[in-house]
Amino acid sequence: MNIEQLVRRCVVKVKPYQPGKPIEEVKRELKLQNVYKMASNENALGPSPKALKALKTSICNIHQYPDANAFYLKKALAKKYKLFPENIIIGNGSDEIITLVLRSFINKGDEVIIAEPTFLIYKLAATLADAKVISVPLKAFRYDLPAMRKRINTKTKIIFIANPDNPTGTYVTDTEVSDFLKNIPPTVIVFFDEAYFEFAQKRDYPKTMQYIRKGNIIVSRTFSKVYGLAGLRIGWAAAGREMIGYLNQVREPFSVNSLAQIAAQAALKDQKHLQKTKQLVREQMQYLTKEFKALNLFFVPSVTNFILVNIGINTELVTKKLLSKGIIVRNMQGWGLKNFIRVTIGKPKENKLLILELRKIKGGA
Numbered sequence: 001m002n003i004e005q006l007v008r009r010c011v012v013k014v015k016p017y018q019p020g021k022p023i024e025e026v027k028r029e030l031k032l033q034n035v036y037k038m039a040s041n042e043n044a045l046g047p048s049p050k051a052l053k054a055l056k057t058s059i060c061n062i063h064q065y066p067d068a069n070a071f072y073l074k075k076a077l078a079k080k081y082k083l084f085p086e087n088i089i090i091g092n093g094s095d096e097i098i099t100l101v102l103r104s105f106i107n108k109g110d111e112v113i114i115a116e117p118t119f120l121i122y123k124l125a126a127t128l129a130d131a132k133v134i135s136v137p138l139k140a141f142r143y144d145l146p147a148m149r150k151r152i153n154t155k156t157k158i159i160f161i162a163n164p165d166n167p168t169g170t171y172v173t174d175t176e177v178s179d180f181l182k183n184i185p186p187t188v189i190v191f192f193d194e195a196y197f198e199f200a201q202k203r204d205y206p207k208t209m210q211y212i213r214k215g216n217i218i219v220s221r222t223f224s225k226v227y228g229l230a231g232l233r234i235g236w237a238a239a240g241r242e243m244i245g246y247l248n249q250v251r252e253p254f255s256v257n258s259l260a261q262i263a264a265q266a267a268l269k270d271q272k273h274l275q276k277t278k279q280l281v282r283e284q285m286q287y288l289t290k291e292f293k294a295l296n297l298f299f300v301p302s303v304t305n306f307i308l309v310n311i312g313i314n315t316e317l318v319t320k321k322l323l324s325k326g327i328i329v330r331n332m333q334g335w336g337l338k339n340f341i342r343v344t345i346g347k348p349k350e351n352k353l354l355i356l357e358l359r360k361i362k363g364g365a
């Protein structure tokens with residue numbers, strides 16, 4: 001029996017996610033003492049110290065299954081964001097919530113509208129859910145909401161909006177979102193993915209939680225970025241009670257482990273770590289953009305903890321050269337962004353090293 005004949009057709013269509021090598025392996029192969037990962041938009045300062053402390057005291061309970069309802073975390077989030085726990089779902093990263101929405105609402109052949117390029121998981125998960133993916137190009141590195149609206153038809157089921165967007169770091173404004181939502185039929189689910197919400201300190205950044213009472217709107221957030229818990233895999237979303245009910249129906253009960261729940265509750269209370277992280281990103285974003293300008297490099301102004309920059313030369317070579325110096329950045333060539341790399345804002349030492357090496361590369365060294 002040929003296994004390829006058995007596998008679902010949509011699985012064959014998917015280009016698998018390409019994981020990077022473990023840092024220890026990179027160090028060993030390239031004989032490097034230090035390797036700086038500036039490729040996955042993690043928190044350069046590490047996890048919240050309060051989360052670490054809470055983890056240490058809870059680790060002895062891992063023989064027990066986690067709380068399938070994440071009671072205390074939902075309660076804490078509900079209090080912080082003025083929601084009801086019934087409006088909240090916790091996921092194994094916000095990635096899981098993307099999958100749950102697709103699993104709950106897509107029938108074969110339904111259409112999902114995404115931007116191009118944007119966060120890769122929407123296309124991957126929608127394809128695996130047997131949806132037809134409709135891609136709408138960005139306009140000047142920003143989501144083109146009117147163009148996305150025009151692609152809605154009777155088959156449209158879900159629209160994904162990464163706000164701020166990855167990989168561009170741009171955002172759509174409150175006016176753009178409210179205009180867009182005025183024209184969305186109630187049969188279409190709009191998924192606002194706000195993984196970088198905490199970094200987007202802009203007056204006109206939309207308050208999307210206000211729309212969840214419409215019933216067809218969902219807003220996701222994560223503990224992977226500003227809270228520094230990417231390795232534990234925990235994210236959450238708010239939506240109408242009815243939608244949350246269906247998402248829970250398709251969710252595996254223990255997908256969110258107990259340590260992740262404990263760490264997330266502690267991290268939520270760690271205002272100091274949150275402020276320190278935001279300050280680092282603000283200051284170092286200023287440093288990097290100043291240096292990019294001095295190097296005559298085009299970059300996309302970003303409201304996140306990463307930045308998309310055009311190196312002006314083949315990024316395959318640039319990323320290899322940077323890697324040989326222990327700096328891992330994301331090559332954006334495969335995303336239709338020729339000559340672009342995406343850099344996660346690091347600590348001052350890491351950013352300085354990056355600029356030093358880019359200067360050498362641009363100078364032909």
Ligand SMILES: Cc1ncc(COP(=O)(O)O)c(C=O)c1O
Pocket residue numbers: 040041092093094095096119162164165166193195221222223224230233234235
């Ligand atoms: C836009 C966006 N959404 C969601 C995620 C996934 O986050 P999580 O770690 O919560 O699954 C990422 C991670 O890079 C992202 O960039």
